[in-house]
Amino acid sequence: MKTKSSGTVIIDWKPDKGSDITLTKQIIGYLKGRIAKGDWLVGQKLPSQRKLAQLFDVNRSTIAESLSELSALGIVDSSFGKGTTIINNTWSLIFAGSTPDWNNYIEHGIHRPNNPTIQAINKFEFFEPITRLGTGEMSPDEFPCDLMASVLKRVSDLNISYNYLEPLGLYELRAGLCKYLKKFNLSVEPSQVLIVSGSLQALQLISLSILGPNSVVLVEEPSYIKSLRVFDFSGITMKNVPMDKDGIQPWMIDDTILKKGMSILYTIPTFHNPTGITMSENRRSELLRWCRLNQLPIIEDDVYRELYFDDPPPFPIKSIDTSGNVLYLGSVSKSLAPGFRIGWIIGPESIVERLGDIKMQTDYGSSSLSQWIMTEWFASGLYEVHIQKFRKQLKKRCFFMLRLLDMYFSDIATWNIPKGGFYIWLKINKSIPIEKVFHHALKDNILINPGDIYSFKKNNCIRLSYSYASNQDMEDGLIKLSNIIRKM
Structure with a gap:
């Protein structure tokens, strides 16, 4: 089947360890069900085996056994070094004849899917451990x-x-x-x-x-x-x-x-x-x-x-x-x-x-x-009362981020000094693949907005926002981000 969908699936379920049904069968049933209902589409990737073991709170061998059976059914493809990708959902049409091929409908819709990086940003912004360094919103702490x-x-x-x-x-x-x-x-x-x-x-x-x-x-x-x-x-x-x-x-x-x-x-x-x-x-x-x-x-x-x-x-x-x-x-x-x-x-x-x-x-x-x-x-x-107060708080947030940039980025990047708004446009001095920076940061639970999603050409920029994250999250996140950039 032709693969057009992209992105990593999101999992918020765990098997019942007190059930008479084996953990392997529960996991296989869950994965089949999500694909059958059209929640996950051909071309999407499952998390790594290590990550699945963490999410399901099971041994990695249980995950390997589950994926092996799904691979044998021709539903997923597990390639060493490339992860596990959903490659087929036609089995669902055989076992549930009334189920439409939602992937085909999606592929023929008027709107094209969003850029995979933007899809990831939209999904992971709401994950609890994520530090949001690119979010263009007012912090809930500032709401009057x-x-x-x-x-x-x-x-x-x-x-x-x-x-x-x-x-x-x-x-x-x-x-x-x-x-x-x-x-x-x-x-x-x-x-x-x-x-x-x-x-x-x-x-x-x-x-x-x-x-x-x-x-x-x-x-x-x-x-x-x-x-x-x-x-x-x-x-x-x-x-x-x-x-x-x-x-x-x-x-x-x-x-x-x-x-x-x-x-x-x-x-x-x-x-x-x-x-x-x-x-x-x-x-x-x-x-x-x-x-x-x-x-x-x-x-x-x-x-x-x-x-x-x-x-x-x-x-x-x-x-x-x-x-x-x-x-x-x-x-x-x-x-x-x-x-x-x-x-x-x-x-x-x-x-x-x-x-x-x-x-x-x-x-x-x-x-x-x-x-x-x-x-x-x-x-x-x-x-007007709120706006006047919010301006003062926003200025404090901006100056705090600027101090952090001076401390951790002065030798690896340049940036603008805002007079208002939410954003600092960070330009990394050396040419590095900004998409890889994004994915490495995401693995460390840091969410950034890479500059090339706003551009007609590749660039070495990151849009940082000081409007949302707390001071502690800003500092922890920027320290991690600077270390990622240095390693690359």
Whole structure:
């Protein structure tokens, strides 16, 4: 059978040592069952025999006997030095005739599977022993539980409905957001705002609503969007544009690849993900001017704007947009909680209406409860109270990581000094296979984000985040990571 699936399976089961059924039969039955149900697919690897013995709490000889029988059935292939791979699940069709071939369905789906490294990151982030040095989220320790309790009390006292909302989202939230965004020199009306479930959904709606097959999306090199498949299924092509210390370089855009009415530029100008670069005020004006002249719309992803340490960053590109050239994205996923699933798109009414119509066709609106809660966060002024406190904590976390880098990485890497946001872009001095660094770190329960998942080419970079891990975890993890890099 042709192998297309990849990645290592996850196991959270142990055999019952008090059962009359032998441990070997229990393990074989468990492995068969996971494959039969389509939980594990052809091409996926089982953990090593040593790891399986640890997971199942049995002798390694028991594992060897179990895998030998599965190999004899033609279900797995155990090759010395290459591990054990699932090679066949057609036996399940013989013994359970009603079971569909889920692998075949998956292979013919519209969306391609994610990069194996990104799949691993998504899976292992939630394993208890893992130290997360790349996670772009606020630490649970920083969540303002006391303020949240106050907001929830306010919402519970309101006489409101939690039914479906209008296509653009809760009017009270859109109106409150327009008022709040004036501090960024943004003057917009509620009719120009669409509430979405975060910036990722905003990008999905844009790809479905105003882009099509053969469209071109210009992105920074490197860019967060490169780590996603958000544009792939539509046949949209991404082209990279170089950056310098001031941000994306519009004069480096190859205008011969632009297709009128079918091209758009995506940028994260403030505390860029993954490099941490903030686009200068002059560059913002220059980029907007170039895009206007070439009739190229801009998607401005501004989710990190409020996470500055000392001086506020330049105003958004959208604040100087007088011709409706910019679609502006924001959310509270980085500044408050990704679990709220609340973000927004701001743009011309015609575009916002179109995006809202497509959103209604896909999920019938973001959570009404979350929208009422966010309305209270803004209206009460407690969101601003939280942000001011969070900035101070984020700055302390950043400086702590920078001290650790000075101690353990000064002779093997260089890095940026952030002025806000979540990330440090670590560049290893010598050329080493960054994917191997990732896997060696994972074996030591250290989870990092290798730089090449954000790039169109291989690089020697790692995106580190100081926003999530505790100080102790940061130190332990970075010591281990520096030792791994030195050995390589």
